[in-house]
Amino acid sequence: GDSVTQMEGPVTLSEEAFLTINCTYTATGYPSLFWYVQYPGEGLQLLLKATKADDKGSNKGFEATYRKETTSFHLEKGSVQVSDSAVYFCALKNSGYALNFGKGTSLLVTP
Amino acid sequence: DGGITQSPKYLFRKEGQNVTLSCEQNLNHDAMYWYRQDPGQGLRLIYYSQIVNDFQKGDIAEGYSVSREKKESFPLTVTSAQKNPTAFYLCASSLSGTSGMGEQFFGPGTRLTVL
Numbered sequence: 001g002d003s004v005t006q007m008e009g010p011v012t013l014s015e016e017a018f019l020t021i022n023c024t025y026t027a028t029g030y031p032s033l034f035w036y037v038q039y040p041g042e043g044l045q046l047l048l049k050a051t052k053a054d055d056k057g058s059n060k061g062f063e064a065t066y067r068k069e070t071t072s073f074h075l076e077k078g079s080v081q082v083s084d085s086a087v088y089f090c091a092l093k094n095s096g097y098a099l100n101f102g103k104g105t106s107l108l109v110t111p
Numbered sequence: 112d113g114g115i116t117q118s119p120k121y122l123f124r125k126e127g128q129n130v131t132l133s134c135e136q137n138l139n140h141d142a143m144y145w146y147r148q149d150p151g152q153g154l155r156l157i158y159y160s161q162i163v164n165d166f167q168k169g170d171i172a173e174g175y176s177v178s179r180e181k182k183e184s185f186p187l188t189v190t191s192a193q194k195n196p197t198a199f200y201l202c203a204s205s206l207s208g209t210s211g212m213g214e215q216f217f218g219p220g221t222r223l224t225v226l
Contacts, residue, residue: 043219046215097161103151
């Protein structure tokens with residue numbers, strides 16, 4: 001079946017550091033891919049998305065490129081801020097009805 | 112403002128009690144979902160509904176029940192048969208179940224604690 005694998009956290013970075021959170025997937029066909037962010041005690045917010053190979057999703061300085069050849073959708077940001085501290089979830093949507101989530105990666109950014 | 116509301120934010124239950132979590136959306140979405148979140152385990156699907164008066168079990172439906180009598184509402188009942196109900200519960204909706212990009216929009220969640 002479909003699955004998503006994310007790098008385990010927590011990831012701790014200093015402010016203005018470069019961020020990469022790895023995400024790889026296993027799926028048949030051509031799934032849509034998503035990154036969601038969850039701040040403490042809140043629900044999930046859609047951060048960015050991509051629907052086909054080589055698409056780049058971007059939002060609030062975050063970027064991710066849909067790489068079919070490596071089945072990856074790594075999240076990147078050039079300069080993180082303390083306010084980026086949160087849990088980040090990679091997810092895919094295939095022919096079924098629900099999203100298939102990774103386990104989440106916790107990010108802590110220190111001043 | 113369009114969005115998804117969940118209530119209550121915090122809920123405490125004694126063992127053996129049934130409790131119902133509310134989820135309402137005004138996005139005019141056809142599909143709605145319930146997920147359970149446990150620390151370090153990501154989100155797991157409990158139930159989903161593509162249209163009014165229809166719903167299907169997800170991966171962990173045992174001990175839960177739902178109804179979909181109105182398009183806007185998808186309440187979740189946690190029954191006494193659920194062995195370990197303490198968790199964070201998230202409701203979501205999408206424009207449709209299978210077509211389109213499939214992005215889902217989430218409510219703020221309900222934290223259920225069994226005393």
